[in-house]
Amino acid sequence: MRVLITGGAGFIGSHLVDFLLAKNYEIVVYDVLEPQVHGMNDRPPNYLAKNITFLKNDIRNKDILSESLKDIDAIIHLASMVGVGQSMYQIDKYVDVNILGTARLLDILVNKPNTIKKFVLASSMSTYGEGSYICENCEQVNPELRSVTQLERGEWELFCPICGKKAKPIPTNESKPQVCTSIYALNKKEQEKMCMLIGETYGINTTALRLFNVYGSRQALSNPYTGVCAIFSSRLLNGNRPIIYEDGNQMRDFVHVRDVCKAFYLSLTKRRAKNQIFNVGTGEAVSIKQIAETLARYINPEIKPIVSNKFRPGDIRHCFADISKISSELGYKADITFKEGIHELIEWVKLQQGKAKDKSDKAYTELKEKGLLK
């Protein structure tokens, strides 16, 4: 099997390369080496495996992209701009890379002769907006975003949209309506819809994976626009305090990158993945404060995170995965516990001392200037 991985030089992509090489796949990586992720580099990052074909090019370059599909059996489409906040003021760039880039790829599959038998897309939990909740009186409810006036009162938790009682977060499954609250999330939802539609229409076996918060080594520590573990780690390495929004008790589902690789592998190989969408997480909720405190304790114990009580309008409070669909259909299970995974990450982060620039003040200022941080 020859697999083309778009965005394969990035964090998830490079781990996927290693994972699939170990299963004897041949790999072609197609990646523009976006400077925000890779710095000003013409050559692939050192961590990227050498026994692959590497093509440095833009997903929007249709001719080159088309040539790169020669003799490819499967595509894993990861190439994306990935900053949620940044997507709200670089709308043109995000739509161009994420939507038009995906459109070009699908256009080739439909209109040019090719050997593609499988297509897997990295979608995102961000497409859900708020996660699912339960109310004592009304059972499962899907509250909308908290209003700015509620947030200004420091009332962080969600209320039942029917009876007004406090609602409790529960795991979110794939049937939850996708209520996108950023351009990035809308892009991912649109990618998903386009890929599933074209897949079904033309009989291309397609799978979309809604990844939750992926963490692990190689996540770009100098990219301040994405990845809370990477952002906190970079601040700690540079002697700065991690800044926690709200009260820090908001919960996410942190899934280790190797478990994510396994989900991609199952999507490539299992018949039941055909034309399906799956959550990929652990099913366990971890608070942002817990992440910040654990990282601080082991990376730079002199430093305490700041609980800022500031907020970003549009941020969700809680979202963690219900993974029963992927477990029962594909036999997926998250093998790496949070404790194991975070300590592995910490060991890697410590080795990056001196290499990781903390640019999060710039990202913070940009958000503030645009009124996206209150």
Ligand SMILES: NC(=O)c1ccc[n+]([C@@H]2O[C@H](COP(=O)([O-])OP(=O)(O)OC[C@H]3O[C@@H](n4cnc5c(N)ncnc54)[C@H](O)[C@@H]3O)[C@@H](O)[C@H]2O)c1
């Ligand atoms: N990391 C997460 O927590 C997470 C969660 C949900 C979904 N995802 C999705 O997973 C995929 C991979 O994310 P990641 O965390 O590895 O990010 P990353 O930024 O490390 O990797 C993305 C790669 O895409 C490349 N790229 C960007 N624009 C490109 C273009 N125009 N042409 C070709 N290549 C381009 C970048 O150079 C980079 O190597 C993305 O589609 C992202 O939306 C990630």
Ligand SMILES: [Zn+2]
């Ligand atoms: Zn209720």
